[in-house]
Amino acid sequence: MARRQFLGESAAAALAAATCASSLRPTRAAVHTVPVHKSGSLETLVVSDGHFLLPAGFLVTPDSPPAEREAALNAAGQTGEQLQLVNTVAVIRSQSDVILVDTGTGPRHQPTAGKLAENLKAAGIPPAAVTKIVLTHGHPDHLWGILDANDNPIYPNASYFVSAVEWNLWTDPDAMRRLPAVLATNDRIINGARNHFSHVKDKMRAVRDGDEIVSGVRVIDTPGHTQGHISVEIAGGDGIVVVADALTHAVISFQHPSWPVPVDHEPDRGISTRLRLLDRLVIEKRRLIGAHLPFPGTGFVERKDGAYRFVPT
Numbered sequence: 160m161a162r163r164q165f166l167g168e169s170a171a172a173a174l175a176a177a178t179c180a181s182s183l184r185p186t187r188a189a190v191h192t193v194p195v196h197k198s199g200s201l202e203t204l205v206v207s208d209g210h211f212l213l214p215a216g217f218l219v220t221p222d223s224p225p226a227e228r229e230a231a232l233n234a235a236g237q238t239g240e241q242l243q244l245v246n247t248v249a250v251i252r253s254q255s256d257v258i259l260v261d262t263g264t265g266p267r268h269q270p271t272a273g274k275l276a277e278n279l280k281a282a283g284i285p286p287a288a289v290t291k292i293v294l295t296h297g298h299p300d301h302l303w304g305i306l307d308a309n310d311n312p313i314y315p316n317a318s319y320f321v322s323a324v325e326w327n328l329w330t331d332p333d334a335m336r337r338l339p340a341v342l343a344t345n346d347r348i349i350n351g352a353r354n355h356f357s358h359v360k361d362k363m364r365a366v367r368d369g370d371e372i373v374s375g376v377r378v379i380d381t382p383g384h385t386q387g388h389i390s391v392e393i394a395g396g397d398g399i400v401v402v403a404d405a406l407t408h409a410v411i412s413f414q415h416p417s418w419p420v421p422v423d424h425e426p427d428r429g430i431s432t433r434l435r436l437l438d439r440l441v442i443e444k445r446r447l448i449g450a451h452l453p454f455p456g457t458g459f460v461e462r463k464d465g466a467y468r469f470v471p472t
């Protein structure tokens with residue numbers, strides 16, 4: 160109850176900040192950090208990296224029924240052919256570690272994103288305090304935040320965890336052929352992934368389904384969005400699953416989980432992973448954190464009308 164009240168106040172503060180932004184009245188600071196869960200020695204919070212724009216055609220297949228496509232986009236508050244997505248990072252603190260699940264976009268993507276490091280600092284977490292970074296996959300909005308504009312690692316004391324399949328994907332000389340059409344238009348994504356991985360490869364450890372990052376925090380395979388996409392499960396209490404881009408959009412991924420997603424590297428596997436994950440989250444009444452669900456990006460899943468519904472809390 161106390162936590163819900165806190166989230167309610169956070170949302171109110173964010174709204175107040177947004178509402179006042181265009182006036183000259185003093186504003187309350189926007190909320191960039193929200194505590195989500197605490198169990199035993201593990202504490203989980205979410206920190207904003209900002210937001211960015213994405214072509215709607217990346218997330219919604221042009222083959223979807225036009226009326227349903229429009230309804231889904233309207234329900235998500237989106238108009239036109241650009242989607243605005245928030246980018247949110249889960250931070251897990253244990254007695255000895257500060258673990259990031261992904262790192263945001265860094266300075267090379269869009270000016271409205273790449274705010275993770277400064278928001279962490281504002282929350283009292285300097286870059287040097289971060290000890291472990293789990294990279295769910297190699298897309299720019301999750302990986303590129305490991306380096307600053309001069310290609311120096313932002314988190315000097317971190318070691319890195321990525322799935323072996325994902326590492327093999329981006330280092331494959333034929334990687335371009337394993338990308339979806341919407342991403343294979345130029346080599347920026349591949350070169351970006353290779354450059355970022357290359358600067359930390361000596362501190363990189365390959366992980367597999369079930370591997371523990373620290374006690375109570377383990378990796379689960381959720382392939383499809385990319386070939387080696389992983390999620391992170393946090394034990395304790397009812398537990399949490401940090402789903403990253405296995406569930407990308409608060410309306411489309413939940414109400415239309417069987418629509419193939421154009422930006423998924425393996426759309427059929429993306430669908431089966433989504434359905435399996437959604438079922439599990441419903442049955443186990445498990446909290447989730449999603450990178451691109453409306454900030455703070457956490458809540459539960461319900462079954463609704465033969466599909467699912469994201470219930471933010």
Ligand SMILES: [Zn+2]
Pocket residue numbers: 298300301404450451
């Ligand atoms: Zn993403």
